[in-house]
């Protein structure tokens with residue numbers, strides 16, 4: 001370690017890893033040495049055109065970390081949301097549920113933002129704060145009583161008080177630590193793309209529940225060029241059976257567009273693909289434990305959920321808030337941030353929410369990716385009832401915003417550490 005200042009090594013410079021690095025460095029400044037290792041740090045992050053729904057609690061954290069102001073002009077607030085339930089061939093898609101989008105006056109429950117924009121802003125903020133960014137992979141580690149020895153693809157081994165594995169769902173570090181992974185594939189893939197369209201989305205998100213899975217249309221911010229025929233943009237998450245995806249994506253342009261139109265509908269006028277559709281196989285995964293000897297799992301390395309509710313990254317950002325708070329509070333009273341007691345605090349803070357969110361998204365997917373008539377009738381009755389109960393709707397909106405009931409970590413409340 002560098003002198004007496006504890007070092008934290010983060011393996012993985014995705015949105016979770018970079019946010020944690022920034023949170024620690026902002027809170028402890030010269031009192032901590034933070035290094036992020038990831039071969040992908042070589043790439044230009046702007047190349048990642050995927051867009052995510054950032055829920056209000058995570059947005060509050062990004063604001064506390066001083067990065068929200070930078071990305072806000074590129075973020076599209078979700079102003080309302082409608083949910084429909086129908087078969088593909090149905091001429092009309094009845095609306096079963098509508099939500100107005102504010103959690104507090106003027107604060108939308110979520111914003112849509114391009115992943116590349118947020119990554120680039122976090123990388124700049126990390127550099128400006130003194131986080132070390134290394135475009136190398138972590139290849140191994142060996143925990144000892146006072147430190148963990150970390151090997152990287154780039155050079156001499158280094159010592160750290162704690163190694164954070166933020167290396168994604170296929171985490172090699174989780175495997176090396178011997179942490180088992182409860183996993184099942186969904187036999188579904190999420191096709192994501194940006195769609196250009198003729199009419200304004202007015203900040204509305206739409207979720208069509210179709211028998212092969214949910215089809216989400218999520219509004220994006222876009223600076224139209226004068227005279228642009230399709231001046232608006234939305235992001236889609238199109239869930240399909242995995243075995244149907246290769247044939248679907250090999251359709252030629254017009255045929256694929258027709259398949260898209262059958263699902264997207266015509267409410268936004270003419271449409272076209274603005275980015276090439278990309279398919280991601282969907283699965284559920286959760287680590288048996290989130291911590292090991294001088295090691296903590298973060299983000300998708302700890303849990304992988306169905307994107308039905310757009311909560312995967314948000315769950316990872318909640319990990320960031322909890323782990324940063326645990327480490328900072330421990331270090332302020334002189335505790336070792338890699339000690340078992342400190343790491344147990346993180347595990348306790350996260351286990352319940354992760355399990356609940358995993359079960360909720362898994363249950364929703366089973367309930368809605370289903371064409372069995374009695375199940376359809378029951379769920380439509382349920383949606384209709386929720387629609388008539390403002391109190392329950394408010395609860396769901398606060399849940400989706402990550403703000404329901406519980407006293408969460410300070411960063412998620414918009415406070416500083």
Ligand SMILES: Cc1cc2nc3c(=O)[nH]c(=O)nc-3n(C[C@H](O)[C@H](O)[C@H](O)COP(=O)(O)OP(=O)(O)OC[C@H]3O[C@@H](n4cnc5c(N)ncnc54)[C@H](O)[C@@H]3O)c2cc1C
Pocket residue numbers: 011012013014015016017037038039040051052053054136137138139166167168169172173190191192237280298299300301307310311312313314315316
């Ligand atoms: C179709 C789809 C739609 C989604 N929509 C949403 C949404 O709207 N809202 C939302 O909240 N979530 C959404 N998600 C989930 C979201 O994409 C993930 O939860 C999130 O990107 C995970 O971030 P992460 O930083 O934990 O991991 P990753 O983004 O996977 O980052 C891991 C990083 O670790 C690096 N790495 C790997 N191995 C090593 C190593 N040995 N050493 C160093 N670095 C390493 C990789 O290069 C990578 O950069 C969606 C997911 C899918 C599939």
